[in-house]
Amino acid sequence: MLPVSESLCGESYEECKATADWLLSNTQVRPTVGIVCGSGLGGLAEMLKDPQYFKYCDIPNFPKSTVHGHAGRLVFGTLKGKPCVCMQGRFHLYEGYPIQKITLPMRVFKLMGVETVFLTNAAGGLNQDYKVGDVMIMKDHINMPGFAGNNPLVGPNDDRFGVRFPCMSDAYDRKLRQMALDVASELGYNDFFREGVYCVLGGPSFETIAECRMLHKLGADAVGMSTAHEVIVARHAGMRCFALSLISNQAVMDYDSQEKANHEEVLETGRLRAEQLEKLVTTMVDRLEHNNNDSS
Ligand SMILES: O=P(O)(O)O[C@@H]1C[C@H](O)[C@@H](CO)O1
Numbered sequence: 001m002l003p004v005s006e007s008l009c010g011e012s013y014e015e016c017k018a019t020a021d022w023l024l025s026n027t028q029v030r031p032t033v034g035i036v037c038g039s040g041l042g043g044l045a046e047m048l049k050d051p052q053y054f055k056y057c058d059i060p061n062f063p064k065s066t067v068h069g070h071a072g073r074l075v076f077g078t079l080k081g082k083p084c085v086c087m088q089g090r091f092h093l094y095e096g097y098p099i100q101k102i103t104l105p106m107r108v109f110k111l112m113g114v115e116t117v118f119l120t121n122a123a124g125g126l127n128q129d130y131k132v133g134d135v136m137i138m139k140d141h142i143n144m145p146g147f148a149g150n151n152p153l154v155g156p157n158d159d160r161f162g163v164r165f166p167c168m169s170d171a172y173d174r175k176l177r178q179m180a181l182d183v184a185s186e187l188g189y190n191d192f193f194r195e196g197v198y199c200v201l202g203g204p205s206f207e208t209i210a211e212c213r214m215l216h217k218l219g220a221d222a223v224g225m226s227t228a229h230e231v232i233v234a235r236h237a238g239m240r241c242f243a244l245s246l247i248s249n250q251a252v253m254d255y256d257s258q259e260k261a262n263h264e265e266v267l268e269t270g271r272l273r274a275e276q277l278e279k280l281v282t283t284m285v286d287r288l289e290h291n292n293n294d295s296s
């Protein structure tokens with residue numbers, strides 16, 4: 001039996017530790033790199049060598065994955081010789097879980113020894129220069145649910161994870177972003193590589209035209225339904241973060257447009273860019289130094 005929860009939503013230190021210990025007792029892998037796969041981007045998990053799979057429904061304290069395109073399992077293995085754990089599918093606010101619960105895997109990552117987290121997502125392009133299939137390095141985020149008090153760090157702070165008021169001006173690691181630009185250039189990806197600001201909303205409905213126009217005016221280049229909350233929790237716990245948005249569709253900004261955002265297009269764009277994204281992340285992991293203090 002796992003310890004009785006005193007947390008708001010099942011994400012207390014003791015519960016996360018029990019989950020981390022359970023996983024570590026069932027695998028030999030001691031991950032220093034964590035990966036989160038976005039919609040249609042689960043193929044990255046297939047890159048791990050000697051994979052060991054744990055279905056979310058079998059992991060103590062884990063929520064279940066409910067979204068098509070998110071396999072719902074944790075994969076342990078090595079990538080370019082580095083011990084990794086990969087979420088093949090993530091949790092979203094719109095699935096009905098409390099925000100503290102959907103970000104629980106970040107704390108479990110931390111307690112298993114992860115130092116650096118790579119996250120991917122599918123997102124709608126708000127920047128008019130972006131095309132479907134572009135890949136955006138996340139330079140920053142706008143956490144819309146947080147404006148209304150729905151921040152994953154709401155609730156009692158446990159200092160064993162991090163401080164009460166964590167800084168977020170360095171949420172997306174500068175050195176990793178530069179490494180991504182270098183690697184993208186070496187791989188000949190410059191034509192479809194961007195760097196920009198991601199705005200997270202709660203979903204599951206896609207945005208109205210007025211909402212897209214507003215978000216663009218506020219400074220967002222892409223809009224999605226994930227990642228920012230995970231990054232907040234990962235940064236709170238002192239892990240380095242790097243995130244990529246695949247522009248899976250153009251956000252509709254024009255009342256004359258016949259375009260309609262839909263999840264099938266999102267998954268299809270993921271399939272088209274999967275190989276390049278996998279190559280980029282694999283190359284970056286290969287170049288990682290295990291030095292969390294290296295962050296800037
Ligand atoms: O997990 P991500 O952020 O990649 O998923 C996006 C947002 C929605 O879950 C879904 C919409 O198609 O894709």
